[in-house]
């Protein structure tokens with residue numbers, strides 16, 4: 001069997017580790033790419049086993065429709081692509097004729113290539129003429145993105161390459177378990193520690209990342225904002241502010257200085273549980289280090305105060321003069337494979353390509369010019385992801401929905417309610433590799449090509465645009481989402497605007513992004529191959545790209561970082577009475593997002609076969625629960641049953657559940673059946689990471 005080696009990238013997380021796929025006839029084999037500068041030969045267990053997705057026996061190999069059209073209790077049966085497309089186009093026409101253009105919606109994903117994310121935004125606004133589009137990245141790190149845009153005028157998760165992490169003398173990591181979720185990234189953390197750097201991890205659990213740190217702060221979930229304000233208070237009170245930097249490079253800091261006056265360390269200790277001495281130690285260490293870095297992730301960001309929390313950590317970094325300095329700064333560790341690119345090219349409810357605002361007349365005119373449409377024909381901003389899902393099937397909501405690369409039934413907050421809303425739709429079409437929990441609810445299911453079967457670009461957590469190279473043809477019967485958008489647009493009279501060749505789509509994306517903050521104009525596939533990725537912004541083909549931002553100015557009109565005071569408010573659901581504990585959620589090393597892919601990989605599911613609720617022995621004893629017993633967790637949204645894992649690595653007032661499972665029978669380990677759907681007022685991020693919960697011993701589900 002002749003086999004060719006193709007350098008490509010992992011299908012999963014935002015690190016986008018390089019790998020070499022050896023494929024001739026299936027099955028394919030892979031090995032880490034020793035030369036790719038991000039992982040340098042490292043892969044986690046998800047990456048090592050990714051080739052199993054390509055030939056998986058549960059792979060969808062033909063479009064599916066209901067045996068009895070319109071009756072979702074009837075079986076899904078195979079059909080032709082023509083029939084599947086015709087049914088979707090007919091449903092779009094009928095729904096929009098009766099209920100108007102916004103009655104048809106689109107829900108995208110942070111795993112789509114840049115080309116598909118771009119085409120999907122255009123498909124919604126041009127082919128469907130709807131404002132109803134958003135994507136699962138709204139649930140991922142939209143709050144940090146909003147905070148970064150507000151302060152820096154630009155949102156690039158890490159405004160520096162990962163290698164800079166190794167140069168930080170003090171590293172503060174808030175709400176990330178990178179050692180489990182993206183282990184190859186730890187080589188930069190480890191290099192710093194071996195140099196003698198002080199590493200501080202903030203997490204309610206003593207995770208693998210926390211165990212490797214010099215200091216672990218274990219606050220009550222949902223109190224990171226108070227912690228950040230307390231650190232700022234110490235910085236101000238102890239005269240640790242870099243006054244020269246603040247005067248030259250920020251605006252509005254005086255109001256921030258005044259706003260933290262009441263966040264005395266002992267008050268912060270009462271709110272967070274973090275000792276005064278630790279708070280002081282961290283503030284002084286950050287201030288006194290030659291190079292210091294603050295990184296946040298979902299644990300700090302997925303809250304109703306997520307934007308303010310990220311903002312407070314940005315203020316901390318600004319007060320200390322960190323952004324723009326070598327080995328220093330603030331960044332957020334994006335999660336999804338194309339979480340960064342997925343939010344730059346127009347699949348967000350309020351955005352156009354190039355990270356432009358949909359309500360900006362200049363941006364509308366520019367993008368409409370590239371698309372060859374009248375700017376006035378473009379719809380305005382639509383509802384955010386959860387707000388769209390909450391209204392599905394209602395008179396003023398979406399009645400027909402197209403989902404690409406998202407398993408909403410598992411990943412949305414208040415999951416039982418969202419599943420009910422999905423069932424209330426007049427029409428649901430889902431494109432996926434497998435019959436995910438969301439696809440199983442659909443009228444039409446479209447089997448799509450996956451990572452190694454397609455060409456495109458992805459943008460990793462550093463803002464490094466990379467080439468996802470095609471190594472293998474998709475199986476017969478499977479089509480690419482660009483082909484699907486073209487075919488559907490053709491049936492809606494707009495097919496000529498939707499090319500199927502990713503290089504053609506990327507060239508159009510470059511034009512549409514030109515002049516925007518996420519400017520890809522100078523990036524070509526040829527450059528990506530020659531340079532192993534290019535950092536945006538890159539406005540012209542002779543521009544080198546921008547690995548490091550903010551050295552001289554921020555992306556605001558006056559070049560200064562904008563400081564807008566934020567304050568601590570109890571925006572976490574209060575505990576007490578019937579719901580005495582705090583529930584928090586997160587990821588496991590062997591599973592990814594909703595688990596639609598990783599739960600099907602044999603080795604990964606053997607390692608993590610089921611979701612287990614982590615309970616401290618003191619809490620478990622109170623409820624007569626032992627290791628391997630089952631508990632029913634109940635919140636104000638619903639309840640779910642989990643097998644117990646006893647651990648003293650979690651706070652005694654906190655329960656942790658992983659969010660990779662759902663839909664396996666009523667309440668069987670569906671973490672998001674429990675989570676809180678109140679939203680951050682600015683980013684519309686749901687409050688996933690902290691809610692009040694009751695614990696009771698239970699029988700197996």
Ligand code: SF4
Pocket residue numbers: 010011012013014015016017039042043044045046047048181182183184185
């Ligand atoms: Fe893939 Fe992320 Fe694991 Fe790297 S760390 S192999 S990108 S899942």
